[in-house]
Amino acid sequence: MAAPVNIIVGSHVWVEDPALAWIDGEVTRINGQELHVHTTKGKTIVTNVSKVFPKDTEAPPGGVDDMTRLSYLHEPGVLQNLATRYELNEIYTYTGNILIAINPFQRLPHLYDTHMMEQYKGAGFGELSPHVFAVADVAYRAMINEGKSNSILVSGESGAGKTETTKMLMRYLAHLGGRSGVEGRTVEQQVLESNPVLEAFGNAKTVRNNNSRCMISLERSKF
Numbered sequence: 001m002a003a004p005v006n007i008i009v010g011s012h013v014w015v016e017d018p019a020l021a022w023i024d025g026e027v028t029r030i031n032g033q034e035l036h037v038h039t040t041k042g043k044t045i046v047t048n049v050s051k052v053f054p055k056d057t058e059a060p061p062g063g064v065d066d067m068t069r070l071s072y073l074h075e076p077g078v079l080q081n082l083a084t085r086y087e088l089n090e091i092y093t094y095t096g097n098i099l100i101a102i103n104p105f106q107r108l109p110h111l112y113d114t115h116m117m118e119q120y121k122g123a124g125f126g127e128l129s130p131h132v133f134a135v136a137d138v139a140y141r142a143m144i145n146e147g148k149s150n151s152i153l154v155s156g157e158s159g160a161g162k163t164e165t166t167k168m169l170m171r172y173l174a175h176l177g178g179r180s181g182v183e184g185r186t187v188e189q190q191v192l193e194s195n196p197v198l199e200a201f202g203n204a205k206t207v208r209n210n211n212s213r214c215m216i217s218l219e220r221s222k223f
C-alpha cells in the first residue's frame with residue numbers, strides 16, 4: 001500500500017506494470033479514488049490512488065550511493081535508484097550500513113584488485129564509493145578496536161552473488177591479515193582454499209536453495 005501523500009493533477013507517480021514492475025507517469029485526472037496516469041511509455045493507466053507511489057523528480061540523474069538519502073524509500077524508488085546505478089556499472093549501493101550488491105554477470109577485475117584493497121584499508125565507512133571491501137574493513141576494524149569477534153551476513157536469492165561476494169570479503173580479510181605464508185602459500189591462498197570446507201559445514205538447505213549461506217565470522221583470536 002502506498003504511503004499517503006498529496007496526489008494532485010500533475011503529480012509524478014509510479015504505477016505498477018506487469019512487464020516493467022514499475023512505470024512512471026503523470027496524473028492527468030482524479031475522480032474520487034480513481035486516478036488517470038499518463039505514463040512515459042505513452043499509455044494511460046486508470047488506477048486507484050492507494051496503488052501509486054510518488055516519484056522524486058529531483059533525484060540526481062546518476063542515483064544516490066546511499067539510499068537513506070532518497071526522498072522516498074519505497075519499492076519503485078529503491079529499484080529505480082539501483083537500476084540507474086547498475087546502468088553506470090555501479091553494482092554496490094548502501095542503505096545506511098547495509099551494502100546492496102547487484103550481480104553484474106560479468107567480470108569486473110578493476111573493482112577487486114590490490115590497488116582497490118589498499119584504497120579501502122582504513123578508509124572511513126562512506127568515505128569512498130560503496131564496496132564489499134568497505135564492509136569487510138569496518139567489520140575488521142570494529143573487531144580490533146572492541147576486541148570482540150564479529151560477523152558479516154551475506155544474503156540473497158540463489159544466483160544473486162553470495163558466493164562471489166563472500167570470496168571477495170575473504171580475499172580482503174586475508175589481505176588485511178598479511179601476506180606471509182607457510183609452505184609457499186600465502187595467507188590469502190590458504191583462506192580461499194578453506195572455502196569448500198566452510199561451504200560443507202556452514203551452509204544450510206532452504207526451500208529456495210540447497211546450499212545457502214553465507215556468514216563470515218571474524219574471530220578475534222585468529223587475527
Ligand SMILES: Nc1ncnc2c1ncn2[C@@H]1O[C@H](COP(=O)(O)OP(=O)(O)OP(=O)(O)O)[C@@H](O)[C@H]1O
Pocket residue numbers: 103104105106107108156157158159160161162163164165209211212213
Ligand atoms: N561481483 C561479481 N562479479 C562478477 N560476477 C559475479 C559477481 N557476483 C556474481 N557473479 C556471477 O554470478 C554467478 C552466480 O553467483 P554466485 O555463485 O555467487 O551466487 P550465489 O548467490 O552464491 O548462488 P547460490 O545461492 O545458488 O549458491 C557467478 O558464478 C558469477 O558468474
